[in-house]
Amino acid sequence: MSDPSVTAAATALKKPGAVVLARPGALVEAGPGWFARVTEAATPTAPAPALRDVGRDPRRWPGWWWALLVGLGMTGAGLGAAAITLGPVLLRYDRDYLGMSLHELRAANHHLVHFLQHDRITMAGTMVAIGALYTGLAVGGIRRGRSWAREAYLLSGAIGFPTLFYFLATGFVEPLHTATAIVLFPMFVAAVRRTPHPPRWRLAPEGPEPERRRALVGQLLLIVTGAGLLVGGAVISLAGLTSVFVPADLAFLSTGPQTLEAVNPRLVPFVAHDRAGFGGALMAAAVAIILLSAWGWRRGDAWVFWTLAVAAAAGFLPTVVVHGAIHCTDFIHLAPVHFGIAMTGTGLMLAHPYLCAQASTRPKD
Numbered sequence: 001m002s003d004p005s006v007t008a009a010a011t012a013l014k015k016p017g018a019v020v021l022a023r024p025g026a027l028v029e030a031g032p033g034w035f036a037r038v039t040e041a042a043t044p045t046a047p048a049p050a051l052r053d054v055g056r057d058p059r060r061w062p063g064w065w066w067a068l069l070v071g072l073g074m075t076g077a078g079l080g081a082a083a084i085t086l087g088p089v090l091l092r093y094d095r096d097y098l099g100m101s102l103h104e105l106r107a108a109n110h111h112l113v114h115f116l117q118h119d120r121i122t123m124a125g126t127m128v129a130i131g132a133l134y135t136g137l138a139v140g141g142i143r144r145g146r147s148w149a150r151e152a153y154l155l156s157g158a159i160g161f162p163t164l165f166y167f168l169a170t171g172f173v174e175p176l177h178t179a180t181a182i183v184l185f186p187m188f189v190a191a192v193r194r195t196p197h198p199p200r201w202r203l204a205p206e207g208p209e210p211e212r213r214r215a216l217v218g219q220l221l222l223i224v225t226g227a228g229l230l231v232g233g234a235v236i237s238l239a240g241l242t243s244v245f246v247p248a249d250l251a252f253l254s255t256g257p258q259t260l261e262a263v264n265p266r267l268v269p270f271v272a273h274d275r276a277g278f279g280g281a282l283m284a285a286a287v288a289i290i291l292l293s294a295w296g297w298r299r300g301d302a303w304v305f306w307t308l309a310v311a312a313a314a315g316f317l318p319t320v321v322v323h324g325a326i327h328c329t330d331f332i333h334l335a336p337v338h339f340g341i342a343m344t345g346t347g348l349m350l351a352h353p354y355l356c357a358q359a360s361t362r363p364k365d
Contacts, residue, residue: 236278
């Protein structure tokens, strides 16, 4: 076929023994996931189950329900981390590990508490973003039997959960972080090991070609943004496990790591835990963004748009706000954040008419 039309390919497959071949040019015009979209269009489906149909027996809960619980758990954990950071900043076990109070930290370096808040707020925002991504993948994808949504969820979690063991390098074990991972990991396993649902998706008819092409550009921008976040998360993780601080951090603190180690030898490992953990969470979110954007582009699937939009708001806005609040506004340091916001905003704006096609154009269940 030289035509990237999903409908034409699906119609051709209805003929007994039919084989559909696509030219490279058609695949380029169609964008990622063309074969999956054609397969979905040619597959008989049923309506997706409602939340009330899940039942009360956990032994019978489907995988998407467990995935939803992980998403909600990550969101709650992120909001809880943000509340702690904006409130006491340090919990009792933090103070016990450091052997210092907030007052003593401020006395050691008047920027240090703000620096810790900036690290932890960005981490909390990323956790909420992961929660939004997992919730969207669970309800919008896994619940409808889309295997690619389960794979995206699995690959993201396979990166995120092992970062708990960063403590082997940093030397600081945070009880709340550990407890959250212990509670959520069995749910994550239950989500991915259950047999996938039979097909239950709904397909919208193909719309205007200019709309599809604009959405294709938006898709590319989201994939590139996700790739940038993945690289950024890897760099931040590496920094947290090695040098800990980047030049912009030391310029903000107006000091060096040797000075901080002289004040308290546990201070740098404490910061390293937050820094490396943030990098790991960012990589997990990035993988979900890349795969959701690459595999989930379907006309009329508004859940994809809102999942990405909520995740972007949760991840980017707290980062910008906290940097402004503590007056850490180095242009080079924040340039990737502003670039990511511009890329994501533009991509979602271009894709909105395609992903959020009017319900009247979609077949009823």
